[in-house]
Amino acid sequence: MLEILRNMWRRKFRTILTIFGIVIGIFAFTVMGSMALKLNKMIDGGKRYITGQITISPKGADYMSGTTGMLPVDLLNKIKDVEGVEAVEGGVSLAVDEPDPDNPTAMSFGEPATIYSFDPNSNFKNKNWQTMDMKEGKLIDKSSAEDDISIGINIAMDKKWSVGDTVAIRGREFHVVGIFEKTMTGPDGYVFMNTNVARELFVGQNPFLKSLKDKSNEAAKISEKELAKLPVATRQQIVEAKSFKVEDVSTTASISWEDGVDPEVVVKRIKDEYKNDVIVYSPKEMGELIDKASATMNAVILGSALLALIVGLFSIVNTMLMSVSERTREIGIKKAIGASPRTIAIEYTLEAGVMGLVGGAIGMGVGVLVANIINNKMASKGAEIFLLEPSFLIIVVIFSFIIGIVAGFLPAIRASKLNVVDAIREL
Amino acid sequence: MNKIVFEAKNIHKSYRMSKRNIVQALSGVDIEVRQGDFVAIVGPSGCGKSTLMHILGLLDRPDEGILKIDGQDLSHLKEKKAYRIRAKKIGFIFQGFNLIPTLTAFENVLLAGKYGGMKLIDRKERATELLAILGLEDRMHHKPNELSGGQQQRVAIARALVNNPSLILADEPTGELDSKTSLEIMSILKKLNKDENKTFMIVTHNLEVAKECRRIVKMEDGRIVADSMRK
Ligand SMILES: Nc1ncnc2c1ncn2[C@@H]1O[C@H](COP(=O)(O)OP(=O)(O)OP(=O)(O)O)[C@@H](O)[C@H]1O
Ligand SMILES: [Mg+2]
Numbered sequence: 001m002l003e004i005l006r007n008m009w010r011r012k013f014r015t016i017l018t019i020f021g022i023v024i025g026i027f028a029f030t031v032m033g034s035m036a037l038k039l040n041k042m043i044d045g046g047k048r049y050i051t052g053q054i055t056i057s058p059k060g061a062d063y064m065s066g067t068t069g070m071l072p073v074d075l076l077n078k079i080k081d082v083e084g085v086e087a088v089e090g091g092v093s094l095a096v097d098e099p100d101p102d103n104p105t106a107m108s109f110g111e112p113a114t115i116y117s118f119d120p121n122s123n124f125k126n127k128n129w130q131t132m133d134m135k136e137g138k139l140i141d142k143s144s145a146e147d148d149i150s151i152g153i154n155i156a157m158d159k160k161w162s163v164g165d166t167v168a169i170r171g172r173e174f175h176v177v178g179i180f181e182k183t184m185t186g187p188d189g190y191v192f193m194n195t196n197v198a199r200e201l202f203v204g205q206n207p208f209l210k211s212l213k214d215k216s217n218e219a220a221k222i223s224e225k226e227l228a229k230l231p232v233a234t235r236q237q238i239v240e241a242k243s244f245k246v247e248d249v250s251t252t253a254s255i256s257w258e259d260g261v262d263p264e265v266v267v268k269r270i271k272d273e274y275k276n277d278v279i280v281y282s283p284k285e286m287g288e289l290i291d292k293a294s295a296t297m298n299a300v301i302l303g304s305a306l307l308a309l310i311v312g313l314f315s316i317v318n319t320m321l322m323s324v325s326e327r328t329r330e331i332g333i334k335k336a337i338g339a340s341p342r343t344i345a346i347e348y349t350l351e352a353g354v355m356g357l358v359g360g361a362i363g364m365g366v367g368v369l370v371a372n373i374i375n376n377k378m379a380s381k382g383a384e385i386f387l388l389e390p391s392f393l394i395i396v397v398i399f400s401f402i403i404g405i406v407a408g409f410l411p412a413i414r415a416s417k418l419n420v421v422d423a424i425r426e427l
Numbered sequence: 428m429n430k431i432v433f434e435a436k437n438i439h440k441s442y443r444m445s446k447r448n449i450v451q452a453l454s455g456v457d458i459e460v461r462q463g464d465f466v467a468i469v470g471p472s473g474c475g476k477s478t479l480m481h482i483l484g485l486l487d488r489p490d491e492g493i494l495k496i497d498g499q500d501l502s503h504l505k506e507k508k509a510y511r512i513r514a515k516k517i518g519f520i521f522q523g524f525n526l527i528p529t530l531t532a533f534e535n536v537l538l539a540g541k542y543g544g545m546k547l548i549d550r551k552e553r554a555t556e557l558l559a560i561l562g563l564e565d566r567m568h569h570k571p572n573e574l575s576g577g578q579q580q581r582v583a584i585a586r587a588l589v590n591n592p593s594l595i596l597a598d599e600p601t602g603e604l605d606s607k608t609s610l611e612i613m614s615i616l617k618k619l620n621k622d623e624n625k626t627f628m629i630v631t632h633n634l635e636v637a638k639e640c641r642r643i644v645k646m647e648d649g650r651i652v653a654d655s656m657r658k
Pocket of ligand 1: 450474477
């Protein structure tokens with residue numbers, strides 16, 4: 001074993017250069033891999049959530065912006081009666097922070113802090129996400145006041161909010177009653193807020209809805225008696241304005257299905273009946289969509305692994321071939337004094353393996369260091385981009401050892417097949 | 428008479444350089460080596476001395492002929508198995524650059540013992556003992572490049588002896604040494620031959636070296652032309 005190290009050290013500069021090549025490859029592998037792992041994990045959490053429910057949004061609105069259409073409460077009530085549907089919960093979501101008027105398109109890496117409406121009285125439950133694990137306090141429930149909120153860990157850290165604090169969101173005061181355990185996914189950046197309050201905030205930030213609501217309030221002041229006195233056209237306008245209800249403001253709705261029912265069948269039933277009113281996102285289709293995205297992530301890992309493999313492999317093969325031809329006579333002598341071809345082959349394979357291992361360990365170490373530094377910088381923004389999983393890091397090092405072994409194979413075979421007489425004659 | 432340790436009959440060996448150009452290195456060599464022999468092989472350059480040595484040492488295979496070591500017929504020994512017999516029954520000493528440069532004198536000797544299948548304690552004991560006999564107690568843990576040519580050859584001798592081989596083959600062991608050191612090495616070999624009844628076969632150009640040997644085998648053009656005992 002010691003001899004292997006001594007042999008490597010005979011050509012210090014060359015060995016260092018070779019190892020450096022592997023360090024770069026494995027560094028890239030570690031960093032890219034940790035990034036892909038993080039993204040994969042986020043995707044996975046999202047997938048679990050999304051495949052645990054049927055989501056609908058109003059026709060004509062797209063899922064991402066979601067603000068152009070509404071799901072009236074009547075419609076949601078009708079969907080509740082579709083066979084197989086267990087519960088329907090309409091809701092809204094909006095950014096925690098009002099857009100910066102000076103810089104309205106400012107974006108940050110990671111998910112922006114988002115308010116999600118949460119209805120403690122609804123019996124809707126996502127099939128995969130029964131509850132949130134709490135780091136502190138509790139998830140808002142039936143006993144909570146309307147201005148109680150539960151928040152994700154990133155929000156808590158960014159805004160320095162803790163349980164018991166009274167905080168301001170969009171000009172209203174709220175009480176923090178709970179902080180979720182880190183999920184590495186969306187909820188880390190969520191504020192769960194009572195649906196009624198969330199709807200009010202939502203209406204408040206939407207000029208169209210706001211004017212509708214103001215008109216409705218005005219209209220409400222007009223009594224039936226007064227109304228009867230007005231001309232028909234005006235009367236109709238006021239009746240319409242009166243009919244505006246904040247409960248009608250849902251940009252999206254989550255549907256759960258009864259146990260034992262195939263969700264895809266439920267999706268089909270809703271589609272058949274309400275395809276003119278809503279877009280239905282089936283758990284299966286959404287899951288497949290997400291799988292496609294994570295396949296891309298995995299291609300990134302595999303790609304960087306391949307790159308590391310090729311860079312490392314060739315530099316080791318080259319170095320080892322050089323070493324073998326330099327040590328021709330030495331190998332000849334070893335064979336003359338009774339070394340088996342296997343012994344020789346193992347010796348050279350191991351030497352290459354050790355190069356891979358050393359390069360891999362250093363590359364991984366540097367990768368971890370860099371990823372940690374970046375993570376720490378990003379953590380304050382709630383957007384760590386690397387997931388340093390010990391099992392992955394161990395695999396990286398084993399992988400680089402294997403690269404070394406594989407790279408050493410050809411030179412080792414060449415060494416073991418060396419003709420002794422030729423080797424000894426060569427002086 | 429002592430028992431025959433090595434026996435070669437009608438050994439032929441040729442090297443095909445091209446279709447028409449075939450070099451006949453050995454053309455019918457017969458030789459017997461007995462326990463305790465101290466043989467010098469002499470002859471002009473290119474007469475086949477090294478080739479014969481390689482065949483006897485199982486480093487190379489003859490095209491034709493019979494080869495026996497300790498009575499065991501090895502004519503058809505597979506290349507892949509030769510190393511075991513080489514490790515246990517044959518010791519080699521070459522001209523120069525004999526030692527593994529990354530290993531100390533002691534480790535060089537140990538390595539041969541390891542290949543010969545000796546246990547670590549035995550190897551260590553034997554290596555220490557041999558290096559002491561060869562006057563290298565204080566040089567045991569030096570690397571080859573920290574040793575003189577003569578010291579290096581002494582380490583090579585110790586290494587050749589560690590497995591207690593039936594035959595020690597030395598190809599120009601003094602080739603790179605001055606005449607005084609050459610004679611020193613020869614007297615060590617002679618002493619080992621006398622005290623421990625070791626069998627040696629030494630290829631040499633040097634007549635002074637050859638004179639030290641009891642039996643002199645003369646080769647010419649791939650054949651043995653004379654085989655005589657001195658005194
Ligand atoms: N690998 C080879 N290919 C071709 N010819 C070879 C090879 N090895 C040896 N020969 C030839 O075989 C003949 C015998 O060579 P060998 O090395 O045995 O001679 P030698 O007696 O040891 O010579 P020297 O005293 O110079 O060492 C020579 O003519 C040599 O050129
Ligand atoms: Mg020769």
